[in-house]
Amino acid sequence: MRLSSPTLLLATSALLACGGDPKPLDVDCDDAIALSAEPGYERLDLPVRWERDGDLTRGGPVALAVPEGVTGLAFALEDPDALAGFRVAVDGEVVVDVVDLFGEGPWFHFEDRLAVLQFPMDGATAPPSGCVAVEPVLFGTTVWEEGTLHVMSRRGAGAALTIAPIVVGETAIDDATLRAALDEAVAVYADAGAPALVVEEPRALDWPSAFVDDTTDELDGLRASVALEDERTIPVLFVQDFVEPGTFGLAAGIPGPNGVLGTSWSGLVLSVDTHLAADGVTLEAALLGETLAHELGHQLGLFHTSEAEGREHDPLEDTAECPASRDADGDGELSVPECLEEGGRNVMFWTAEEGVRQRELSATQVMLLGASPVAR
Ligand SMILES: [Zn+2]
Structure with a gap:
């Protein structure tokens, strides 16, 4: 999910x-x-x-x-x-x-x-x-x-994208895990042949709570409060969790208003706790990094290659479409294993799966990332 x-x-x-x-x-x-x-x-x-x-x-x-x-x-x-x-x-x-x-x-x-x-x-x-x-x-x-x-x-197409990792309020994520997640996102873009991800030094943001309500305007206010030196840098906010749990991360718009900081939609937000392993303690850094790569794709204009039910697909010619007929277990939703050969390994597939890495992007997806006005 x-x-x-x-x-x-x-x-x-x-x-x-x-x-x-x-x-x-x-x-x-x-x-x-x-x-x-x-x-x-x-x-x-x-x-x-x-x-x-x-x-x-x-x-x-x-x-x-x-x-x-x-x-x-x-x-x-x-x-x-x-x-x-x-x-x-x-x-x-x-x-x-x-x-x-x-x-x-x-x-x-x-x-x-x-x-x-x-x-x-x-x-x-x-x-x-x-x-x-x-x-x-x-x-x-x-x-x-x-x-x-x-x-x-x-x-001129850009060769790099700059992101600023920002830890919100008292969000608990140790430095080594945060850096491992950021390294994973960098590796995903490198493996996929996308513009290089340049990661600024992580910083902290004062905020009353590490748990953010995405059903009110609190999330908008959080994004609007971010100030960075360079407007082309995309904020990546790490929160402990959303008040309503279950969401890995949220981009703001497909695409967001990249190039304009301080708006209610400037940047993406990732939940730390949604990436905890089954033991409830270990943070799955690689999965967190893949979520970053995925939400950044949305923020820069990429849609899901296939939506959950397999009836809607992105408008790109060269991304594999997983059709509803691949729903082998008949649960109404396409899983990564059901779509392995039809986009399940794409960064922008609608859901993730433990044990399957999603590190692929099509040539057009890569082109779109580099064509963003904020690419450098
Ligand atoms: Zn998505």
């Missing part, structure tokens, strides 16, 4: 699907804000002006001049009260529309409490170039005086 809330959000959002012709998205491309053409990372924070439109609140739209050669492009926007999403037009043609084109391929953008839209999403959705119009949309009628649209971009 590797529960992760974004999967549930996806399932909920599917109920809201509504197709139709998208509303035009007109901007003045002569006034477009130019993204840098230099190699490397760039973040722009652009003001948004909100206007009410029926049941929606629309911001912008903002015109961006995107040069050729952008390998990763992401938009993020946090609104305290409403679900939010994006509409995007390239040279006048609407390609992503959380309102009117929801669920239409090849895009799979959906509204959420913290809106994130990232290119590429798969092997066929490279970042657009040209005049790119972006309109944030709030599913609600609270008109905010202002807001901020974060635009993260990168030119």
Whole structure:
């Protein structure tokens, strides 16, 4: 089991699907804000002006001049009260529309409490170039005086990803075990041919409790409290457990708002106690490291290769799909042993199994990790 809330959000959002012709998205491309053409990372924070439109609140739209050669492009926007999403037009043609084109391929953008839209999403959705119009949309009628649209971009695929391990409050994990888990995550990415994981020195974070409630806004507040020197570093928070036990770890969004620290979704959270062996004392460091590798994959935009029931699979062409027919014991859920030859060893399979290492990633999964704007 590797529960992760974004999967549930996806399932909920599917109920809201509504197709139709998208509303035009007109901007003045002569006034477009130019993204840098230099190699490397760039973040722009652009003001948004909100206007009410029926049941929606629309911001912008903002015109961006995107040069050729952008390998990763992401938009993020946090609104305290409403679900939010994006509409995007390239040279006048609407390609992503959380309102009117929801669920239409090849895009799979959906509204959420913290809106994130990232290119590429798969092997066929490279970042657009040209005049790119972006309109944030709030599913609600609270008109905010202002807001901020974060635009993260990168030119040239990255060879490394930096994470900052952070031990929360009085969480008990000895240094040797923590380092063994971090080493395992590094080894998983290395074995899979993914960008190298660069791990900062572990640090402690003052917090009232080592047990965090993920059903209230406590988890959001915890993530929002993290401050790091470099915004491209991804926080990895270790808590003793969630108040409701049973969850190995949680990413925040698929992907999260990487490049923006201090939001309610900045970083991933791992439970130490869920990784205890059957004796209730020994911590399974290798499993904890694999969970880190898995949740980091979500945070950077990877979905489960196969979901529990075998009816939903990620949109990537080169990841094995384990079908429902492999459910040999008929319990309604695909296990790792039932899918060994069909993705069970993939880092992003939906669940784990004692004694089976999950260290594989497909070429497209590796490409997506390196295309993240925060890859270095
Ligand atoms: Zn997961």
